[in-house]
Amino acid sequence: MDSRRTIAPEELDTLDLAEPRLHAESDLSAVWRHLREHDPVHWNPQTGSAPGFWVVTRHADVTAVYRDSARFTSEGGNVLETLLAGGDSAAGRMLAITDGARHTGLRRVLMSAFTPRALEPIVDSVRRSVRRLLRDAIEQGTCDFATDVAAGIPLGAICDLLGVPDGDRAEVLRLTSSALGSHDADSTAADAWIAKSEILLYFAQLARERRAGGHADVIALLAGSRVNGLPLDDDEIMLNCYSLILGGDETARLSMVGAALALVDHPDQWRALKRGETGIDTAVEEMLRWTTPALHSGRTATTDTEIRGRPVRAGDVVTVWNASANRDERVFDEPGRLRLDRSPNKHVTFAYGRHFCLGAYLARAEIGAVLAGLRDTVAELELTGPARPVYSNFLSGLSSLPLALKGE
Numbered sequence: 001m002d003s004r005r006t007i008a009p010e011e012l013d014t015l016d017l018a019e020p021r022l023h024a025e026s027d028l029s030a031v032w033r034h035l036r037e038h039d040p041v042h043w044n045p046q047t048g049s050a051p052g053f054w055v056v057t058r059h060a061d062v063t064a065v066y067r068d069s070a071r072f073t074s075e076g077g078n079v080l081e082t083l084l085a086g087g088d089s090a091a092g093r094m095l096a097i098t099d100g101a102r103h104t105g106l107r108r109v110l111m112s113a114f115t116p117r118a119l120e121p122i123v124d125s126v127r128r129s130v131r132r133l134l135r136d137a138i139e140q141g142t143c144d145f146a147t148d149v150a151a152g153i154p155l156g157a158i159c160d161l162l163g164v165p166d167g168d169r170a171e172v173l174r175l176t177s178s179a180l181g182s183h184d185a186d187s188t189a190a191d192a193w194i195a196k197s198e199i200l201l202y203f204a205q206l207a208r209e210r211r212a213g214g215h216a217d218v219i220a221l222l223a224g225s226r227v228n229g230l231p232l233d234d235d236e237i238m239l240n241c242y243s244l245i246l247g248g249d250e251t252a253r254l255s256m257v258g259a260a261l262a263l264v265d266h267p268d269q270w271r272a273l274k275r276g277e278t279g280i281d282t283a284v285e286e287m288l289r290w291t292t293p294a295l296h297s298g299r300t301a302t303t304d305t306e307i308r309g310r311p312v313r314a315g316d317v318v319t320v321w322n323a324s325a326n327r328d329e330r331v332f333d334e335p336g337r338l339r340l341d342r343s344p345n346k347h348v349t350f351a352y353g354r355h356f357c358l359g360a361y362l363a364r365a366e367i368g369a370v371l372a373g374l375r376d377t378v379a380e381l382e383l384t385g386p387a388r389p390v391y392s393n394f395l396s397g398l399s400s401l402p403l404a405l406k407g408e
């Protein structure tokens, strides 16, 4: 049920695509379609003191920018918020905003914790948590699917990976939401900044504890590894823990919540899932495309260049919009329709190229566990109140989804 205001392409001149409220409260699909067709590399003009930026909307151009980290670096920041503020102080130290040999070395270290084999116990625990959370929600009759079911799943998995003690997890969840998601229209940048600082301090403390040995988690892995011959310092460890929690918690949560709403809104697809007419793996891919929790990624041009004939100058901010690329009619048949059996499904929800999401396997397993859990234990899902959006120009989805779940 989409109650958002539809924005017409004629309004484009009045829009600022960096405005969180625009993404939260309106349906931009007609605007994206118009841009893909008529202005695929669009210039979003300067507003106030924030510089203008390029808006790349076609799938082919989005993947071309992702592929070319020499021409389009992540080291100036990889989301509008930091790019427009003039950069990210973690550049060159945090995986997502590091390029070149350092990125390759750091990614190699972290990858070893993200292989299907290494993740097996974590995925098992995700499946158990999902069943337990759904059982509780069914027993209660009604729930907020966002806060009562989805909230605990990805964060629990990341906390398992990082070895965060149980007693600290609720606080870590609160800080994570406030640092990245801005759950209501009134949250301020200062609230987010304070939450981010608190998370960083918390992980710095865990990093110090891990140096003493006796742990087998990702923090201990980072503390015991060398990247290009040198050990990581506490700051680097803390920043990369932060990046896992901020990159992997809310994104996955939003796709689960969006998936539940999609099943309510598309009873034919819900029935197809229930009857086993569509497999969980293909359904997961379509839910990832449908929900696209990370709306955009950002880069900085390293040299004077061009994208689809538009001149881009060295230093320009270039944003690629996954939300638009995932609806590109040049790549997807009937892109505006949810088809859980869609195959192939070349969505860019996890980006593309060197910075392709490190947690993609884990995220897929989490969403798969939720879809399988709903299929096997829930007979009917019904919306019982208004859903509430997150306010962000980077994250898209719902912070609240009141549902009634009836058991089998």
Ligand code: HEM
Binding pocket: 074, 078, 095, 096, 097, 107, 154, 158, 243, 244, 245, 247, 248, 249, 251, 252, 253, 255, 292, 293, 294, 297, 298, 349, 350, 351, 352, 354, 355, 356, 357, 358, 359, 360, 362, 363
């Ligand atoms: C549905 C859930 C998820 C979505 C939509 C998502 C999306 C993305 C995207 C778009 C990027 C690329 C950013 C860029 O190119 O600038 C990325 C990178 C990354 N993601 Fe995810 N992600 C998800 C889940 C996770 C999880 C579960 C984790 C870890 C627990 C994670 C950790 C990371 C990391 C560390 C990177 C940086 C990789 C690199 O730069 O080499 N993500 N993710």
